[in-house]
Amino acid sequence: MLASRGEGARVIAGGQSLVPLLKLRLASPSLLVDINRIPGLNRIEEAGEFLRIGAMTRMAEVGTSTLIREDYPAIHDASEVIGDPLVRNLGTVGGNVSHGDPNNDMPAVMLALRAEFVASGPSGERKIRAQDFFQDTFTVALSHDEILTEIRVPRRPPRSGGCYLKLEQKVGDFATAGAAVQVTLAKGGRCEEIGVGLTAVGPTVIKARKAEDWMRGKTEFDRAAVQELARLATEESNPSTDIRGTSDYKRRIIALLVSRAFGKACERAGGAS
Amino acid sequence: MAGRVPIAVTVNGVRKEAEVEPRLLLVDFIRENLGLTGTHVGCDTSNCSACAVLIDGKVVKACTVLAVQADGRELLTVEGLSRGDKLHPVQEAFLAKHGLQCGFCTPGMLMSAYALLKGNRHPTEEDIRKGISGNICRCTGYAQIVESVQQAARSKQW
Numbered sequence: 001m002l003a004s005r006g007e008g009a010r011v012i013a014g015g016q017s018l019v020p021l022l023k024l025r026l027a028s029p030s031l032l033v034d035i036n037r038i039p040g041l042n043r044i045e046e047a048g049e050f051l052r053i054g055a056m057t058r059m060a061e062v063g064t065s066t067l068i069r070e071d072y073p074a075i076h077d078a079s080e081v082i083g084d085p086l087v088r089n090l091g092t093v094g095g096n097v098s099h100g101d102p103n104n105d106m107p108a109v110m111l112a113l114r115a116e117f118v119a120s121g122p123s124g125e126r127k128i129r130a131q132d133f134f135q136d137t138f139t140v141a142l143s144h145d146e147i148l149t150e151i152r153v154p155r156r157p158p159r160s161g162g163c164y165l166k167l168e169q170k171v172g173d174f175a176t177a178g179a180a181v182q183v184t185l186a187k188g189g190r191c192e193e194i195g196v197g198l199t200a201v202g203p204t205v206i207k208a209r210k211a212e213d214w215m216r217g218k219t220e221f222d223r224a225a226v227q228e229l230a231r232l233a234t235e236e237s238n239p240s241t242d243i244r245g246t247s248d249y250k251r252r253i254i255a256l257l258v259s260r261a262f263g264k265a266c267e268r269a270g271g272a273s
Numbered sequence: 274m275a276g277r278v279p280i281a282v283t284v285n286g287v288r289k290e291a292e293v294e295p296r297l298l299l300v301d302f303i304r305e306n307l308g309l310t311g312t313h314v315g316c317d318t319s320n321c322s323a324c325a326v327l328i329d330g331k332v333v334k335a336c337t338v339l340a341v342q343a344d345g346r347e348l349l350t351v352e353g354l355s356r357g358d359k360l361h362p363v364q365e366a367f368l369a370k371h372g373l374q375c376g377f378c379t380p381g382m383l384m385s386a387y388a389l390l391k392g393n394r395h396p397t398e399e400d401i402r403k404g405i406s407g408n409i410c411r412c413t414g415y416a417q418i419v420e421s422v423q424q425a426a427r428s429k430q431w
Contacts, residue, residue: 012339012342015337015338015339015342016319016337019298019319019337019338019339020318020319020337022296023317023318032295032339034341034342036342060331083407084322084406084407085332085385085403085404085406085407086322086325086332086333086334086385086407087319087334087337087407089331089332089333090331090333090337090338171406171407172320172406172407
């Protein structure tokens, strides 16, 4: 159906982003294709090397998953601060990422976790890395005849931990700013791997590569090191002034959130915070 | 514009059939087509949850769902809480504890409280505050709303 209608057709999943856009006439698709009744797109399971989350899994289901809360805490954190309880009963993980809104919370988490997305279309399936997926504001690497079917997160290695922190003015609002940090620590406390994703501080979700590269391999996480990590992440952000705050304020918030999320991620990984 | 689409929805236990425009919102279907005006349109921008109803047991914003998406589902609106003239324990508790001032947000508050208590009959105050965190009371009567939900949780009348 998507292929036959060309670019005028849109997929509707939970509808919690799309229906408000339709009402504002910011989106006016000629056809809505409802994927709610396609079986098999709603599951959370570990299989092979991955945690596999079906694209139609509701945020509320993610929030109550013991597996996710215990082993992928950054995803759990995000699932509790997206929208409000009513939004989370319908809103889906797939929709939250494929909408391409830099203010959505799950994209930063998926960048930090090095997730990959499975797209399905007339020519079959393909996998897209999270870092290649978020191209621009409301633009992701899905073509108009593809749907996102699954999110694959590399299975959690030992001594790993993650955290997502969001500053919001009130429940249900988009983030003023948000930061996701995922770490894997080696024995002795060396930072084996780190992922940092930033919400709402640029035209698209931001992977803070410089900050990641700087911290990878470090063994000392003293105050100065964490401040440097936060400073580099802030440099990579590009927030704009809006009703939620000035760009300068948001930079300060990002620095704070990155350092706090890093501390919490290390704590959850079983290392010193 | 596509033509009308036939839908069949069970509303408060009664099967309803209708032909609706694909763009019709569920809340407008409930209010205009079914005449159940207990479900309120507050903000119409997915913020306030005065329009909260249950679809297959999950509380959602009826202003952010299309009527066609409810096809084949079970709906519960605020009118479906009471049994005849007998109010539901959640409604009784809001009455006893003054859980409403102007009353506009009340249908949505009742539905969120009902959904919360269906899943958790012994909620902490924090559970209750989280449970109703999507519902806005512009009179800011939250303290008594929380007390009402606590009272409803204690009720033996469920």
